[in-house]
Amino acid sequence: MALAVTSSSSTAISGSSFSRSGASSESxxxxxxxxxxxxxxxxxxxxxxxxxxxxxSHSRNESWVSRASTLIAPEVEEKGGxxxxxxxxxxxxxxASPLEIMDKALERFGDEIAIAFSGxxxxxxxxxxxxxxxxxxxxxxxxxxxxxxxxxxxxxVEKQYGIRIEYMFPDAVEVQALVxxxxxxxxxxxxxxxxxxxxxVRPLRRALKGLKAWITGQRKDQSPGTRSEIPIVQVxxxxxxxxxxxxxLVKWNPLANVEGSDVWNxxxxxxxxxxxxxxQGYVSIGCEPCTRPVLPGQHEREGRWWWEDAxxxxxxxxKGNIKEEDGAAxxxxxxxxxxxxxxxxxxxxxxxxxxxxxxxxxxxxxxxxLYAPWCPFCQAMEASYIELAEKLAGKGxxxxxxxxxxxxxxxxxxxLQLGSFPxxxxxxxxxxxxxxxxxxxxxxxxxxxxxNLLR
Numbered sequence: 001m002a003l004a005v006t007s008s009s010s011t012a013i014s015g016s017s018f019s020r021s022g023a024s025s026e027s028x029x030x031x032x033x034x035x036x037x038x039x040x041x042x043x044x045x046x047x048x049x050x051x052x053x054x055x056x057s058h059s060r061n062e063s064w065v066s067r068a069s070t071l072i073a074p075e076v077e078e079k080g081g082x083x084x085x086x087x088x089x090x091x092x093x094x095x096a097s098p099l100e101i102m103d104k105a106l107e108r109f110g111d112e113i114a115i116a117f118s119g120x121x122x123x124x125x126x127x128x129x130x131x132x133x134x135x136x137x138x139x140x141x142x143x144x145x146x147x148x149x150x151x152x153x154x155x156x157v158e159k160q161y162g163i164r165i166e167y168m169f170p171d172a173v174e175v176q177a178l179v180x181x182x183x184x185x186x187x188x189x190x191x192x193x194x195x196x197x198x199x200x201v202r203p204l205r206r207a208l209k210g211l212k213a214w215i216t217g218q219r220k221d222q223s224p225g226t227r228s229e230i231p232i233v234q235v236x237x238x239x240x241x242x243x244x245x246x247x248x249l250v251k252w253n254p255l256a257n258v259e260g261s262d263v264w265n266x267x268x269x270x271x272x273x274x275x276x277x278x279x280q281g282y283v284s285i286g287c288e289p290c291t292r293p294v295l296p297g298q299h300e301r302e303g304r305w306w307w308e309d310a311x312x313x314x315x316x317x318x319k320g321n322i323k324e325e326d327g328a329a330x331x332x333x334x335x336x337x338x339x340x341x342x343x344x345x346x347x348x349x350x351x352x353x354x355x356x357x358x359x360x361x362x363x364x365x366x367x368x369x370l371y372a373p374w375c376p377f378c379q380a381m382e383a384s385y386i387e388l389a390e391k392l393a394g395k396g397x398x399x400x401x402x403x404x405x406x407x408x409x410x411x412x413x414x415x416l417q418l419g420s421f422p423x424x425x426x427x428x429x430x431x432x433x434x435x436x437x438x439x440x441x442x443x444x445x446x447x448x449x450x451x452n453l454l455r
Contacts, residue, residue, distance in 0.1 A: 086250060090231040094257070101232055101254035102128040105215055106136055109250070112212035112242065114139050116204075117157070117165065118285075121255075121263050122217040123272050126161060128254065129215075139207055142167040143199040144175065145287040149276040156273035168203040174387075175199065185289060192290060192305050193337075199287070202383050208239045209443075213250035221259050222284070230256040238380040245440040246377070339373045339382045344389035346400040350411065353402050356427055357415070357434070365455040366398045366427040367447075368434075370412050372405035375421040381442040388444050388451075396429075397451055426454055 093101055105113060106129065114137035115125045129136040140154065158165055178186070178198050187195045208214060218230050233252050241249030255263060260283075267274055277285055281293030284304050294303040348356070348368065356366055369385060371378040389399035404412035405421070412418035416425060417436045424437035424447070437450055 086233050086235055087231075090233045093232045096232070098124070098254040098258060099128050099131055101252065102215070103132040103134070105213065105233070105252040105254070106132055106134040109213045111135075111137075113137065113215060113250075113252070114207075114211055115215045116140070116217070118217065121260070121267065121274075123153075123157060123274060124255065124263050124266055125215060125217050126157065127266075127270050127272050130161060138163060138165055140165055140167050141200055141203050141207075142169050143287050144170065145199070145289060147275075147277060147285070147288045147291070150285065153273055153275045160273050168207045170199045170203050174202070187290065187305075188307060191308060194341075197383050197386075202387075205239060205383065208236075208241060208249055209244075210242060211249065212241050212243075213252060215252045215254065217255055218253045219255050219258055219260065219263070232256050237376045240380075240441075240443075244443075337373060339379055340369065340371065340385055340401045342386045342389055344393045344399060345386065346398060348400045348402045350402075350408060353416070359427075360432045362427060362429045364396050364398050365429050365451070366400055367392070367451055368400045368402055368425045368427065370402050370404040370416055370418050370421070370423040370425065372403065372421045374405075378422045381422060384442055384444045384447065388447050391444070391448065392451070397455055426451060428455055 093104065096104075102125070115129060116122070117126065117138050117140045126136075126138060154165055157163070175198060178195065182190075182194075214236075220230050230253050232254070233250065235247050236249040236251040239249050240246075275282070275285055282291060282303060283294055285291050286304055290305050292303050292306060353368070356362075356368075367388075369378075369381075373379075385399070392399055402408075402412070402416075404416065404418055404423070409418070412423075417423060417434070422442075424442075425434040426437065427434050435454055437447070439446060439450075
């Protein structure tokens with residue numbers, strides 16, 4: 001994953017090297033030679049300092065304060081301690097140019113924001129950042145399965161802007177297990193979500209744990225069925241930032257209201273590097289096995305995961321921006337994609353949960369998540385919960401899930417302490433009552449600590 005200052009300036013923090021890119025070759029004097037520690041107060045009133053992109057933040061000494069997550073993201077505090085309403089800010093910036101939006105984002109977050117660069121039209125984001133004259137950071141996810149042309153573009157961008165991109169890679173053990181168990185091309189048979197979770201979503205989650213905000217190249221016209229309501233700026237509804245918990249990360253989408261044709265006109269006008277695959281009919285470019293050219297008249301997303309239903313053409317990086325069906329939360333369509341799918345996660349029926357509640361002396365402890373598959377916070381913890389289940393396999397703890405929306409919601413509220421989704425319960429071996437996990441920190445280490453201390 002990469003961060004940038006002007007070409008020759010880099011600062012090492014906790015073993016991770018950062019480079020920051022300046023506005024242009026003329027402004028390379030604007031090198032930042034040190035990192036300023038931030039002393040902003042977060043929602044939880046904790047203090048924190050800048051951490052590198054590739055280091056997760058796990059606070060072991062904090063008291064677990066019960067702050068039930070809701071589907072309404074909270075406001076985030078500004079430097080002066082005042083609460084900033086990003087929903088109102090998004091409305092104010094609705095007619096702003098991408099350059100204005102980029103300038104506002106970099107001014108607001110400084111060293112604690114980074115551009116997510118995927119190697120396609122995201123070059124526009126880097127060019128806009130350069131034009132602001134402010135230092136900026138860039139990061140990218142290297143899945144290990146990108147096209148050679150994409151890697152050559154990365155090199156060209158680094159040379160063009162005098163930056164050094166730092167990449168985030170998938171966990172080698174996880175990739176090895178996936179390939180050994182299911183082969184190199186299992187996604188053609190059972191869908192791309194599992195592979196994307198290992199190669200993209202988990203590395204992104206690690207990266208964002210070192211930031212307060214990130215900048216993406218999402219546009220409304222990229223996928224009208226799923227991205228038509230992307231705001232200019234928002235509190236990220238899915239991923240957690242540096243300080244952890246709901247509302248700890250802000251997401252900027254400077255190109256949200258820009259049409260793809262205008263982005264390309266901008267790229268040509270500014271004469272910046274672009275992926276050579278675009279000249280071969282590729283529009284939306286991802287991993288090599290999952291990307292192909294589109295025909296004239298086809299939408300750009302038709303070239304991604306072409307063997308799947310059109311509604312599934314998302315990799316999970318922007319789940320929080322996927323447009324939901326109209327209607328109340330509990331009336332979500334039954335066809336919504338299931339989550340927490342793993343051989344190590346037991347799917348409990350209501351009868352199974354009731355039997356579990358009756359047992360006073362269990363042979364094994366049980367960890368159960370009460371979830372709704374349409375809930376973005378449940379989706380956000382999917383990867384960490386599955387990883388936890390893998391680590392606990394065969395170690396005296398059963399990991400399970402219980403779908404608690406719809407007709408099961410009242411039962412879950414009355415009998416299972418459900419307040420909001422997700423709710424996580426531990427049924428210890430000896431204690432008759434379930435213990436509710438009280439924290440919003442749903443990373444693997446925090447959940448593992450909870451289990452080990454109470455099982």
